[in-house]
Amino acid sequence: MRLTPSIVNEKVDQAVALLEEFEIDAWLTFVRETTEAGDPVLPLILGQNLTWQSALIVTRSGDRIAIVGKYEDDAVKSTGAWNEVVPYVKGIRQPLLETLTRLAPQTIAVNYSLDDVKSDGLTHGMFLLLNEHLAETVYGGRLVPADRIIRALRSRKTPSELERIRKAIAVTQQIFGEVSEFAQPGRTEMEIAEFMRGRAAGCGAQTAWDANQCPIVTTGPDSMIGHGYPSAELSIHPGRIFHLDFGVMLDDYCADLQRAWYVPAEGETAPPDDVQRAFDTVVKAIHSAADALKPGVQGWRIDEIARTVVTDAGYPEYQHATGHHVGRAAHDGGGVLGPKWERYGRTPFYKIEPGNVLTLELGIENTGGRGYIGLEEMVLVTDTGCEFISTPQTILPMLEY
């Protein structure tokens, strides 16, 4: 999908400033056939696909050079973000080496990271190929990982990006309102999912992640939780919890939220105590995390605060991180608010920065045999703390039907 040039320009400007901040001379994004094997950073800095081996080079002194296959040069020029576009026909090696010789960078950042998937767009084959291209030069020894650059580029949102995220949140919340009218006992998880996807399409939006798993719908203890599929057999049922994990992508930017309802059985006028207590614990955990969230804090500390609220209340520990960045992807790059588990690598140690947009999310499984209680909110990190940019759910409503 092609972006309006403004965001691509904003992000490439930001990249130049980041190279200065991190004292790296050049940043090289090296890609091919990006339709299927895309580098996750490409939509931010180009907003279109490339077919042949292509090099996008940003330098600390402000160069923005794209070396691309002939036939794609006009399209790249039309973005306005790349002020020097070098087309080639037979092979990229010569123009690439000529360009590097002219720029003479002491360090060249390339897109790999052990920890952050969104900074890890360089494939292993392309890394080997780049080293082949640079084999007879001094530049092969000057490659460094670009993960710091990309992490900051993705996670420090510009005003245009924030505006789009806020719109995605507004549409997502609107659809939660609509589905709470549509939902009633007997509706299957699949019917709920189809209704919501239809509403997203009606708003000109896509789902924020794979449509088959967006929304994730749970209607009781038998539903797949986490990254499961909505069931065509299971349906909303009195005396159980109805829970949704959903977000839309609008103009390329995402929301990711969870909401929960209690489905009253005949004669019930309030959720059962155990359900209410689980819900209140989830709310307290999310708000305790938000209270502590501010620039400079490592993600694992926020996770620990929320996690401790849950375990102190006597519930089992949830088996995922308390939060992640949101932006062009529902799971955006730049670290997690997560525990120091192997699977998160070094990402829980990254520090929170102003302009980050993060989820706060957690849940309690199978509350009194009635299903899954989970919530997910979105916050924007300010200079001194954070503010909710979703309208936080603090009351567990009774589903009306």
Added chain:
Amino acid sequence: MRLTPSIVNEKVDQAVALLEEFEIDAWLTFVRETTEAGDPVLPLILGQNLTWQSALIVTRSGDRIAIVGKYEDDAVKSTGAWNEVVPYVKGIRQPLLETLTRLAPQTIAVNYSLDDVKSDGLTHGMFLLLNEHLAETVYGGRLVPADRIIRALRSRKTPSELERIRKAIAVTQQIFGEVSEFAQPGRTEMEIAEFMRGRAAGCGAQTAWDANQCPIVTTGPDSMIGHGYPSAELSIHPGRIFHLDFGVMLDDYCADLQRAWYVPAEGETAPPDDVQRAFDTVVKAIHSAADALKPGVQGWRIDEIARTVVTDAGYPEYQHATGHHVGRAAHDGGGVLGPKWERYGRTPFYKIEPGNVLTLELGIENTGGRGYIGLEEMVLVTDTGCEFISTPQTILPMLEY
């Protein structure tokens, strides 16, 4: 997008047979957060996304083991293609090492390739991480590239895959018919593109590549050719060539075809001689290539045959390959029918095999100042030659208006 299980099962079966054919003990697809950083092979062997570090292991003796993050195990099981699904919570290292120790493979193929992008799904960061996981074991030294396996898996189409490709071709050809009614002088390239995308959506199809560049529309010498964008200013014009490069993706399988029309000026009853001669040369080049296309031949030989027809007729050499595989992607993996240029790496040397589906495509730029004449057909390689599976264009029609 989730496939019907049948194709995923067919492809995983095929993978087991390929391991035997190539004498490789195990094939490991190692991925994370595939929504944005997907391995191109994943849709063939799983058909859904994975979030945490995940290992899909196929062995020569028929094991199909998926080690995935908890919460995704149920979804993976539901494909039916993986008969052992191992969920983990904190980190993949231990279950991965236990599994490898049990299987004790002498060779482990992993997904990287210098040449074939569709076999190069392992990122460099993930390659480093895998080596960290295997550091204290014998298995780190047993990694080999999986490119032969993936190339064969992608490019030897199963009957179900062929059926889907034929349907995508049928819909694409139907839309070419419809747009030839819609097209008339004054219609802009953008209007043509929007009409075709609308028709694709109406047929339940997506575009076979990035919708902003699908179709590629050219209306005369000022249009961007190759991978450009349709213009909102340029329009179909009498005395010029109207040309489209387009394909739909239907049920995850693609078509990729080009068609051309001559737009008569007042009083013209046939295309001008120079346009007709260019068109006839393109047809002749494509059919000469098809006549030579058969199993065992290297791709560059087919390219040379078509290219020579064009240059012998006195036209400049076209600056792209004569053909590529088509399947789940418009540019599918498995080699090109292309010249021995650096940018194609070793892919022109791969041999053609039965069951391959390839394009034959080429064009002549700016024919007599009237625009771009290009055609693209699709063929299926049989045991002894090839057959057209598109209905080849052999006549240059006059656009009726």
